[in-house]
Amino acid sequence: xxLSCLVAALALCALTQACVNLPRDPEGTLARVEGxxxxxxxVEHPPWVVRTEGEPSGAEVExxxxxxxxxxxxxxxxxxxxxxxMEALERFELDLVVGGVTDQTLWWKYVGLTGPxxxxxxxxxxxxxxxxxxxxxxxxxxxxREGDPLAYYLSKEGAVPTRVLSLQPPSGPAxxxxxxxxxxxxxxxxxxxxxxxxxxxVAPGENGFLRRLEEFLSRERPHVKGLLQKEAVR
Amino acid sequence: xxxxxxxxxxxLPPDKEAAxxxxxxxxxxxIFFLGTIIVVLAFTMGSSQAxxxxxxxxxxxxxxxxxxxxxxxxxxRPPDDSFPYGYRRAILIAFLAGSVTLLGFGLYLFGExxxxxxxxxxxxxxxxxxxxxRVWLGWLMVAALLxxxxxxxVLGRMKEPLARELHDKALHASATINKGDWxxxxxxxxxxxxxxxxxxxxxxxxxxxxxxxxxxxxxxxLRNSVAQLMNKRPTDVESKEDDPVVDEVQRALLGLxxxxxxxxxxxxxxxTLSGEAFVVPRDERDLFERLQQAAEVVHEVDWRLHxxxxxxxxxxxxxxxxxxxxxx
Numbered sequence: 001x002x003l004s005c006l007v008a009a010l011a012l013c014a015l016t017q018a019c020v021n022l023p024r025d026p027e028g029t030l031a032r033v034e035g036x037x038x039x040x041x042x043v044e045h046p047p048w049v050v051r052t053e054g055e056p057s058g059a060e061v062e063x064x065x066x067x068x069x070x071x072x073x074x075x076x077x078x079x080x081x082x083x084x085x086m087e088a089l090e091r092f093e094l095d096l097v098v099g100g101v102t103d104q105t106l107w108w109k110y111v112g113l114t115g116p117x118x119x120x121x122x123x124x125x126x127x128x129x130x131x132x133x134x135x136x137x138x139x140x141x142x143x144x145r146e147g148d149p150l151a152y153y154l155s156k157e158g159a160v161p162t163r164v165l166s167l168q169p170p171s172g173p174a175x176x177x178x179x180x181x182x183x184x185x186x187x188x189x190x191x192x193x194x195x196x197x198x199x200x201x202v203a204p205g206e207n208g209f210l211r212r213l214e215e216f217l218s219r220e221r222p223h224v225k226g227l228l229q230k231e232a233v234r
Numbered sequence: 235x236x237x238x239x240x241x242x243x244x245x246l247p248p249d250k251e252a253a254x255x256x257x258x259x260x261x262x263x264x265i266f267f268l269g270t271i272i273v274v275l276a277f278t279m280g281s282s283q284a285x286x287x288x289x290x291x292x293x294x295x296x297x298x299x300x301x302x303x304x305x306x307x308x309x310x311r312p313p314d315d316s317f318p319y320g321y322r323r324a325i326l327i328a329f330l331a332g333s334v335t336l337l338g339f340g341l342y343l344f345g346e347x348x349x350x351x352x353x354x355x356x357x358x359x360x361x362x363x364x365x366x367x368r369v370w371l372g373w374l375m376v377a378a379l380l381x382x383x384x385x386x387x388v389l390g391r392m393k394e395p396l397a398r399e400l401h402d403k404a405l406h407a408s409a410t411i412n413k414g415d416w417x418x419x420x421x422x423x424x425x426x427x428x429x430x431x432x433x434x435x436x437x438x439x440x441x442x443x444x445x446x447x448x449x450x451x452x453x454x455x456l457r458n459s460v461a462q463l464m465n466k467r468p469t470d471v472e473s474k475e476d477d478p479v480v481d482e483v484q485r486a487l488l489g490l491x492x493x494x495x496x497x498x499x500x501x502x503x504x505x506t507l508s509g510e511a512f513v514v515p516r517d518e519r520d521l522f523e524r525l526q527q528a529a530e531v532v533h534e535v536d537w538r539l540h541x542x543x544x545x546x547x548x549x550x551x552x553x554x555x556x557x558x559x560x561x562x
Contacts, residue, residue: 023370024432026356112358205356205434207370214361215368 023207027092030071030209038073040064041085043099047231048198051079059227060098060200067216086111089203096213097201105201112204116197117217118224120177122150123193124159125186127170137191143167143174150175153193179225183232198224244309244320244506244540250400257396257405258306260389264299264408267385268292271378278378280371281357283350283441284425287343288379291418291448294339295386295411297332298455302404304328305504319541322504325404329459337452343445350438357429357437372426379422386415397471401538402505403462406471407455414451418444465501479536483511486535492516492524495550506540512547521546 025031042061044051050058056077068075078085078094086107088094101107103116124142138158144151151161154175167174170184178188200217202210246254272292279285305325313320359375361368390412397406421440428436461469468477480498487496494516500509511532515521528544 023359023372023430026432026434028432112356113360115360115362202358205358205429207359207372207429208432210358211361211368211370218363218368 021208023211025206025208027203027206029092029095029203029206030212033073033095033209034071036073038064038068038071038075039078039093039095040075041078041080041088041094041097041099043080043082043085043097043101045100047228048100049098050231057231059224059231060100062227063217063220063224064096064098066220067213070216071212082107086201089201092203095203095209101199101201103197103199105199107201110204112202112206112210113199114202114210114214114217116199117214117221118198120179120196120198121192122153122175122195123178123181123188123191124154124173124175125170125178125181125184125188126173127186137189140173143170143172145176148175150193157191157193177228179228180232183229244322247537250537253396253399254306257393257400257402258303260392260396261299261302261306261405261408264385264389264393264412265296265303267389268296268299271382271385272296274378274381278371278374280359280375282359282372282375282422282426282429282437283347283357284422284437284444285375285379287347287441287444287448288382288418288422290339290343291444292382292415294332294336294448295415297335298329298404298408298411301325301328301332302402302408305404309504320503322506325504326459326463329404329407329455330463333452333455333459335452336448337456340445340448340450340452344442344449347438347442347445351435351442354434355438356434359429370430372430375426376423379419379426383416383419383423386412386419390416400505401471403458403471403502404504407451407458410454411451414447418447421447462502468500468502468507479507479538482535483532483539483542486531487511487513487528490524490528490531492519493528497550500539500542503540505538507536507538508541510543510545512545512550514547514550 042049042051042056046058048058048060049056050061056079061077064075082097082099082101085094085097085099089097090110097111101113103113105113107113124137124140136158137154140159141162142154142159143164144154144161145167146163146165151163154161159175161175167176167180167184170186174181174184174186175193176184176186181188200213202213272289275285275289275292279289302325305322305328308321308324311321359370359372361370362374363369364374390409393405393409393412396402397409421443425437425440428434428440468479469475470477480500483498483500484496487493487498492515493513495514497512498509500507511528513525513528515524525544525546529542532542532544533539
C-alpha cells in the first residue's frame with residue numbers, strides 16, 4: 001500500500017518537473033557534447049550526405065550543423081562506411097551517424113534510432129501539370145535511375161522500368177521521391193510506390209541525447225524538403 | 235456403468251451459489267481489465283525488456299482467469315453416459331496446460347533478461363509526439379504500468395475471501411496471479427525510472443524479477459494441477475495443509491453405533507470432494523438401511539462432499555488402501 005503511494009508520488013513528481021532533465025544518458029553523451037565536440041559519422045548518400053572536396057554537405061549534414069549550433073558544440077566529421085560507423089556508435093566511439101538511414105535499418109538492435117523525422121514518398125511523375133495523369137501504371141514506360149530498388153516497385157505495379165543514368169532532363173514519366181519530381185518539373189501521380197522513413201542513429205541507450213535530438217528534428221521537420229531540393233540543384 | 239444411477243448433479247448451498255456468481259462476475263471484470271491493460275502495454279512497449287515481461291505476464295494471466303470461468307461453466311453440466319463422473323475435472327486439463335505455458339514463458343523471459351544484463355544491452359527509449367509535444371515514451375510506459383497495477387490489486391483482494399469461502403483453488407490461483415501482476419507492474423515502474431536516471435541495467439533487472447514472478451506462478455500452478463490430477467488428498471486452499479475433512483468424516487462414521495472401523499479416502503474434484511469410505515459393521519443387520527444412513531451422515535459433514543461411496547467390508551486389514559497409507 002505505502003509502496004504504491006510512494007511510486008505514485010514519484011511518478012507525479014517525475015511527470016511534472018523532472019521531465020525537463022530526464023531521461024539521463026548512462027554514458028553522459030549530452031553533457032559531454034554541450035559546449036564540446038560532436039563526433040559525427042558520415043556515410044556518403046546524396047542528397048542526404050554529400051562528399052565534396054572541402055566541407056561535407058547534404059541535407060542531413062546541414063541538420064547536424066544546426067543541431068550542433070544549438071548545443072554550442074563543434075561537429076567533428078568522420079567519413080566511412082556504415083558497418084564501421086555503426087560499430088563505432090555501438091561502442092560509444094561516435095555520437096551520431098547520418099547517411100540516409102531509414103527505420104528499416106538492420107542496425108536497430110545495436111544502436112539507438114530517432115523516430116522518423118522525414119517521410120520520403122516515391123511516386124511516378126508526369127511532364128506537364130495540367131493533363132491528368134493516367135489512372136494505372138500498367139504497361140507504362142517509366143524512367144528510373146540505374147541501380148535504384150524503385151524499379152522493383154514499378155514492375156510490381158505493372159509498369160515497365162527503363163533504367164537511365166540520370167533523370168535530368170526528364171523525357172517522359174519518371175519515378176523518384178516526390179520532392180525530386182517537383183524539382184524536375186514533373187507532376188507526381190497520387191499513387192505512392194514506396195515510402196521511406198528517415199532516421200538518425202545515436203549510441204544505444206543514450207536517451208537524454210536522443211530526446212534532445214528528436215526535439216530538434218521535430219522542429220526542423222518542415223524544412224527538410226527544402227534542404228533536399230536545394231541539395232539536388234547543386 | 236455404475237452399480238446405481240449416477241447421482242443428480244451436485245448443487246451448491248444457496249449462499250455459496252451467490253458467492254460463485256459474484257466470483258464469476260469478478261473474473262469477467264478481471265478479463266476485461268486485463269484486455270485493456272494488454273492493449274495499453276502493447277502500445278507503449280517500445281524496447282523496454284521490463285515492459286515486454288509485463289506484457290507476457292499479463293497475457294498469460296488470462297489463462298487461469300479463463301480457466302476458472304470455463305470450469306464454472308462445465309461444473310453445471312450433469313454426468314451422462316459417456317462421462318459418468320461428470321465434467322468438473324475437465325478444468326484440470328486447462329489448468330495444467332495453462333501452468334505449463336506460464337512456466338515456459340517465465341523461464342524464457344528470465345533467460346532473455348539475464349542475457350541482456352550480461353551482454354550489457356542498453357535500452358533505447360524514444361520520444362513520441364503527444365498533443366503537439368515530444369514526450370519521452372518512458373513516461374507513457376510508467377503511466378501504462380501504473381494503470382496495470384490498479385485493477386489486479388483491487389480484484390485480487392476481492393477474490394481472496396471468495397476463494398476461501400468456495401474452497402476454489404482455481405479462483406485462489408487467479409487471486410495469487412493478480413498479486414503477482416501488480417507487484418510486477420511496480421517492478422516495471424522501477425525499471426523505467428532506472429532508465430530515466432541513466433541506470434541502463436534497471437530495466438533488465440526489473441524484467442528478470444518479473445519473469446521470476448511468472449516462473450513462481452507457473453510452478454505453483456503446475457504442482458497444484460498435477461496434484462489434483464493425481465488425486466492428492468484434499469488440502470486447504472491457502473495454507474496447502476491437509477484438510478481436516480477426512481478425519482471429520484471418519485469421526486462421523488465412527489460415531490454411528492454399528493460401525494466398528496472406518497477408513498476414508500477423498501480427492502478433490504475442483505471444488506467438491508469425492509471418494510470412498512470403507513466401513514466394517516459390527517454385524518450385518520439392516521445393512522442397506524445403515525449404509526444409506528451412513529451416506530447421509532457423511533454428506534452432512536461438509537457442503538463440499540459429493541458422491542462419497544460407502545463400501546462395507548468384513549475387515550480392514552492394513553493393505554494400503556486407507557487414507558494416510560500411501561496417499562497424502
